[in-house]
Amino acid sequence: MALLRWTLSSPPGFFSLHRRCFSSTLRRPPLASAQPCGSENPGSSKVLLKEMDFPELEKWVQSQGYRSGQAMMLWKCLYGNNIWAHSDDELAGLNKEFRKMLSDNASLKSLIVKDIRESSDGTRKILFTLGDGMVIETVVIPCSRGRTTVCVSSQVGCAMNCQFCYTGRMGLRRHLSTAEIVEQAVFARRLFTSEFGSITNVVFMGMGEPFHNIENVIKAASIMVDEQGLQFSPRKVTVSTSGLVPQLKRFLHESNCSLAVSLNATTDEVRNWIMPINRKYNLGLLLGTLREELRFKHRYKVLFEYVMLAGINDSFDDAKRLIELVRGIPCKINLISFNPHSGSLFKPTPEEKMIEFRNILAEAGCVVFLRPSRGDDKMAACGQLGEPGDIQAPILRVPEQFQMAV
Ligand code: SAH
Ligand code: SF4
Numbered sequence: 001m002a003l004l005r006w007t008l009s010s011p012p013g014f015f016s017l018h019r020r021c022f023s024s025t026l027r028r029p030p031l032a033s034a035q036p037c038g039s040e041n042p043g044s045s046k047v048l049l050k051e052m053d054f055p056e057l058e059k060w061v062q063s064q065g066y067r068s069g070q071a072m073m074l075w076k077c078l079y080g081n082n083i084w085a086h087s088d089d090e091l092a093g094l095n096k097e098f099r100k101m102l103s104d105n106a107s108l109k110s111l112i113v114k115d116i117r118e119s120s121d122g123t124r125k126i127l128f129t130l131g132d133g134m135v136i137e138t139v140v141i142p143c144s145r146g147r148t149t150v151c152v153s154s155q156v157g158c159a160m161n162c163q164f165c166y167t168g169r170m171g172l173r174r175h176l177s178t179a180e181i182v183e184q185a186v187f188a189r190r191l192f193t194s195e196f197g198s199i200t201n202v203v204f205m206g207m208g209e210p211f212h213n214i215e216n217v218i219k220a221a222s223i224m225v226d227e228q229g230l231q232f233s234p235r236k237v238t239v240s241t242s243g244l245v246p247q248l249k250r251f252l253h254e255s256n257c258s259l260a261v262s263l264n265a266t267t268d269e270v271r272n273w274i275m276p277i278n279r280k281y282n283l284g285l286l287l288g289t290l291r292e293e294l295r296f297k298h299r300y301k302v303l304f305e306y307v308m309l310a311g312i313n314d315s316f317d318d319a320k321r322l323i324e325l326v327r328g329i330p331c332k333i334n335l336i337s338f339n340p341h342s343g344s345l346f347k348p349t350p351e352e353k354m355i356e357f358r359n360i361l362a363e364a365g366c367v368v369f370l371r372p373s374r375g376d377d378k379m380a381a382c383g384q385l386g387e388p389g390d391i392q393a394p395i396l397r398v399p400e401q402f403q404m405a406v
Helices: 014-027 054-063 068-079 096-105 178-196 210-224 245-254 268-274 283-296 316-326 351-363
Strands: 112-118 124-129 135-143 147-151 155-157 172-175 201-204 237-241 258-262 302-308 331-337 368-371
Touching: 054 068, 068 096, 112 178, 124 178, 135 178, 147 178, 172 210, 178 210, 201 210, 210 237, 210 245, 237 245, 237 302, 245 258, 245 283, 268 283, 283 316, 302 351, 316 331, 316 351, 331 351, 351 368
Parallel strands: 147 201, 201 237, 237 258, 258 302, 302 331, 331 368
Antiparallel strands: 112 124, 124 135, 135 147, 155 172
């Protein structure tokens, strides 16, 4: 059953949200996950194969009385080119007895395609139904330069309540399991490789805050970059966070994948409002941590995302402050145009102003890109995923000086 982190009767101020979401759930996520800490498939005695990394799969296969070489063949069936097996009858290369054992004891699939929607720019939004009936969204974005990106979800909804984000309106329903995350990338390959060519990039920029579900996200990312399996380059698997500092540090230590940080404001005052996680981990702490941690990473650049909101974070002074904030941090900056959605308070910054903002940063030596919206006519763009329903996260009080801008 869906678990909302607040109810309609909860006071809409920050502190109730803060206590419930940031203090308790960040320490020990209490929400039900489909497969919280193992590979058992709930409601069934079968083991979920995509919950396991290769050493775990190998161990399990051996525990069933089979050789490690058979585990590798199975791994290649699950993740290897042009197989991406979802059912027992796609395990053709494996020996008969081993296949029988798998069909009795293991399950290959945890997502069901509910619908696929195509935007006018070719972006596809896939809706998946999970084992418990909840729905997640995954976006596949073809790009003319031979690059295709799959944008995966890490949670159903999100607890962070960023005020500009549609997913944030849902609140957090639950974390996704490793299998549910990995399978989004497998499905993208299965469904679209013949049409778009190889799916080359993964971004954890769909529904949810990946570092709120860090265990499953780090494991899913490691399965995605496995050289015998999906073979994504670690540089091309990017996990994006709103700025959960302890988890960010852990990620930089444990994973070789890329990091993106959604900055979206240049003062604590604005960030506290539009991204309430900033009240726990403020700009100084977030950027200081990055500055410190990246000293030890060789040729590593963090990507800063900056969603431009008219009259809120797009002034000349914001540009100047942004230059100072990122000074000394090896980084690239993506300026993202705000994707409106129903009920949103904000307006997108006009294109000419985004260009001016970009130019100020570029002249100061920043590596900066403008990122036009993709898939927005089918609600497939950044911050447009999900279905909030009747019970929604609270809208926070607009600071006095921004009342005119919203
Ligand atoms: N929770 C993570 C990843 C998912 S959000 C994070 O916040 O980083 C992915 C990106 O979408 C973030 O950079 C976020 O700032 C951006 N985003 C959210 N809502 C948006 C909107 N309405 N328009 C444009 N970008 C948005
Ligand atoms: Fe969650 Fe990211 Fe949306 Fe913020 S922007 S509510 S962290 S998904």
